Amino acid sequence: MRMATKTVIITAGGIGKRMGSDLPKQFLLLDDLPVLAHSIERFHRVDPEIQILVTLPDTWRTYWEGLCRKISFKIPHTLVDGGKERFHSIRNALKLVTGELVAVHDGVRPLVSRKLIFEAFQLAEESGTALPVVPVKESVRFVEKLETRALNRKNYFIVQTPQVFRREVLQKSYELPYHEGITDDASLAEEAGYEIRLLEGEEFNVKITTPFDLKLIRLIYEENKSFYE
């Protein structure tokens, strides 16, 4: 059986305000390579034929292109103008997608394993959608204004990326109008009426949100280098 063709949309739209650093977090270095380059490489390693689209704010395009030249980063990828919100960036990217299966991945999750990427594509090929989740390890609580109540943690999961979809699923989902409640691609696909299929995510597939997360990721990387190389 022929394998479905693949695209990954890597979102690198963040302007980095939360990091206490002028440089957006996708450009920070992990073992001499920018975080974004790591993320790109993970997908390229799974399938050298994969189409790689990177959504980047227009203002950072020249910087990134210069950085790629400086470090001789050769993995082919296409830059897509980042839109106002992540939603608009992905909608822009969707116009260029050629793969039958489309992954969306946070550029600031450089430690995703090839295994998870592969399995997510596989599940999406079978079922249309694939969403990696990890259990919440601690107790969780619902809070809304003055209302607060304990929840059964067994029912709550943290959502990761890559989230993978058959192309038409993602395209249909992004025809929906933008609103602020869209938290991730799977939530949008759900809104569009698709059933979301889950698979097991990874403890180390951390998203860099705070300066501490980057330290954490450096620690994980140092200890598991052979796994990523």
Add this chain to the structure above:
Amino acid sequence: MRMATKTVIITAGGIGKRMGSDLPKQFLLLDDLPVLAHSIERFHRVDPEIQILVTLPDTWRTYWEGLCRKISFKIPHTLVDGGKERFHSIRNALKLVTGELVAVHDGVRPLVSRKLIFEAFQLAEESGTALPVVPVKESVRFVEKLETRALNRKNYFIVQTPQVFRREVLQKSYELPYHEGITDDASLAEEAGYEIRLLEGEEFNVKITTPFDLKLIRLIYEENKSFYE
């Protein structure tokens, strides 16, 4: 105004099956001191008069006492037999409580700050209950059998310890019968009809659940040593 007298019940009942180590995680070393000793020290530093009760499985009592002698750990604390579940351990400890305010703290959260401990006691003194929470940083999802749906992450918080209560609040709560759905002390107090007051927890107040958490905690500790000393 006289300050309320204080007790902390530190739970160290874990037999460590999840850690891939024969030694329960509360005894593992962080900068040459067992994790449990760190946790005890944090509370002692906030109030040298605080009553410290440590719930420990009977089978580990001799080990811990020997360890304390070996490292000359001098902070006074009373060992309480751990019960079948955390619930029973705390119920045992409650019989010995003398403080007007009672904190319950996971022995495997050695990096709680003195500030958070102090503020939690203060809030409990004013309002009866105090529960530190931190926002969920990533998207969350509800999963139950075949049902799954995206949630608005703004409404979901991760629960930490120390959870602090006026003594009578905790005592009344622990008169309820045990059941498996009790996830933490605040959820029990809520079941008993008390309103739960929240305060902001701390990113670094991590609970050691996996071997990786311990590495993470060592990293945080090394970088913030002066803060804890």
